[in-house]
Amino acid sequence: METPDTTTALGALVSEQGYRMTTPRRHVLDVLPASGAPLSVADIHERIRSRIRSRRVSLASVYRTVNLLLRLGVVRATDAVGGPQRFEIGGPFGGHHHHLICQQCGRIEDLDGCPLGDAAWQAMNRRVRRTRKFRVVDHDLRLLGACHECTKGRRARTTRR
Amino acid sequence: METPDTTTALGALVSEQGYRMTTPRRHVLDVLPASGAPLSVADIHERIRSRIRSRRVSLASVYRTVNLLLRLGVVRATDAVGGPQRFEIGGPFGGHHHHLICQQCGRIEDLDGCPLGDAAWQAMNRRVRRTRKFRVVDHDLRLLGACHECTKGRRARTTRR
DNA sequence: TTCAATGCAAAAAATTTGCATCCCA
DNA sequence: TGGGATGCAAATTTTTTGCATTGAA
Numbered sequence: 001m002e003t004p005d006t007t008t009a010l011g012a013l014v015s016e017q018g019y020r021m022t023t024p025r026r027h028v029l030d031v032l033p034a035s036g037a038p039l040s041v042a043d044i045h046e047r048i049r050s051r052i053r054s055r056r057v058s059l060a061s062v063y064r065t066v067n068l069l070l071r072l073g074v075v076r077a078t079d080a081v082g083g084p085q086r087f088e089i090g091g092p093f094g095g096h097h098h099h100l101i102c103q104q105c106g107r108i109e110d111l112d113g114c115p116l117g118d119a120a121w122q123a124m125n126r127r128v129r130r131t132r133k134f135r136v137v138d139h140d141l142r143l144l145g146a147c148h149e150c151t152k153g154r155r156a157r158t159t160r161r
Numbered sequence: 162m163e164t165p166d167t168t169t170a171l172g173a174l175v176s177e178q179g180y181r182m183t184t185p186r187r188h189v190l191d192v193l194p195a196s197g198a199p200l201s202v203a204d205i206h207e208r209i210r211s212r213i214r215s216r217r218v219s220l221a222s223v224y225r226t227v228n229l230l231l232r233l234g235v236v237r238a239t240d241a242v243g244g245p246q247r248f249e250i251g252g253p254f255g256g257h258h259h260h261l262i263c264q265q266c267g268r269i270e271d272l273d274g275c276p277l278g279d280a281a282w283q284a285m286n287r288r289v290r291r292t293r294k295f296r297v298v299d300h301d302l303r304l305l306g307a308c309h310e311c312t313k314g315r316r317a318r319t320t321r322r
Numbered sequence: 323t324t325c326a327a328t329g330c331a332a333a334a335a336a337t338t339t340g341c342a343t344c345c346c347a
Numbered sequence: 348t349g350g351g352a353t354g355c356a357a358a359t360t361t362t363t364t365g366c367a368t369t370g371a372a
Binding site: 181221228 | 360361362363364370371372
């Protein structure tokens with residue numbers, strides 16, 4: 001959850017893998033852990049621009065950085081439910097969490113922790129490995145429903161269409 | 162799971178909502194329930210073409226049909242992990258299932274049933290509703306890991322990059 | 323017969339890539 | 348200093364839309 005620490009650790013990881021720590025990469029690693037929800041590449045780019053005066057960071061570099069981080073297993077793509085793909089810090093650096101997705105307005109929020117208990121998780125893992133010849137490494141739970149604003153109040157859709 | 166029945170029921174639903182049952186719509190409702198994994202619009206279009214001699218179904222119509230079915234709650238988008246968006250029959254018509262996603266090759270397979278027990282599900286639902294002012298309607302679980310072919314054998318990535 | 327729905331082509335949105343230049347290690 | 352990384356612009360890929368025509372009710 002601590003943003004500065006996470007950023008530092010990720011930066012170290014990128015360096016250790018033999019990649020250079022450049023301006024665009026530093027900013028992506030700065031912006032991504034700070035958000036409480038998955039971000040699109042355009043979101044990341046916008047946030048970087050708003051906190052920089054000096055040099056210009058191109059959209060292409062954000063794409064390239066996100067793809068690099070995907071390859072390194074630092075970032076993962078979460079479901080794009082219309083609109084552009086969204087990304088978040090994943091794996092050991094992400095902090096285990098899941099998503100609340102409002103079916104009305106498309107808003108995505110993080111839900112810390114995991115409603116799937118450890119025992120259930122292990123049992124399921126074993127069962128799947130046995131019956132499907134598939135080794136489960138990680139899981140990702142989406143809770144679909146209606147957010148507070150949409151339940152009463154009526155709220156405009158923020159994504160797509 | 163029964164494909165013909167599902168297709169018929171969905172066709173009826175589309176008609177009842179006041180929409181016309183046309184050639185492109187019939188074919189999308191025919192192809193989608195028959196697949197054991199979510200399909201991209203291009204996938205659907207390709208499968209339609211391969212089973213038709215007579216008239217031509219345009220890609221645009223497949224997009225329009227999928228969007229209609231999304232609005233009707235018949236279809237839902239899942240698991241765009243790079244590459245185009247993928248769709249499947251959802252809600253009461255889909256049959257409750259989740260997905261196995263191979264992190265090596267990108268393959269997506271259906272996993273019938275739900276490893277999250279009913280009791281756990283209800284408890285989680287209550288907890289989320291209380292602590293987050295969010296009403297959970299549905300859930301979607303992705304199991305990420307390594308498929309059989311990738312574990313041993315080494316297999317090329319089928320999606321993206 | 324009527325107007326929703328289609329096919330086609332063009333437009334828009336999202337993402338990737340070629341290449342000359344720049345700058346981190 | 349050398350080669351990986353960048354910015355820019357052009358190219359691809361994915362999705363949407365305008366419009367004349369078609370066809371389901």
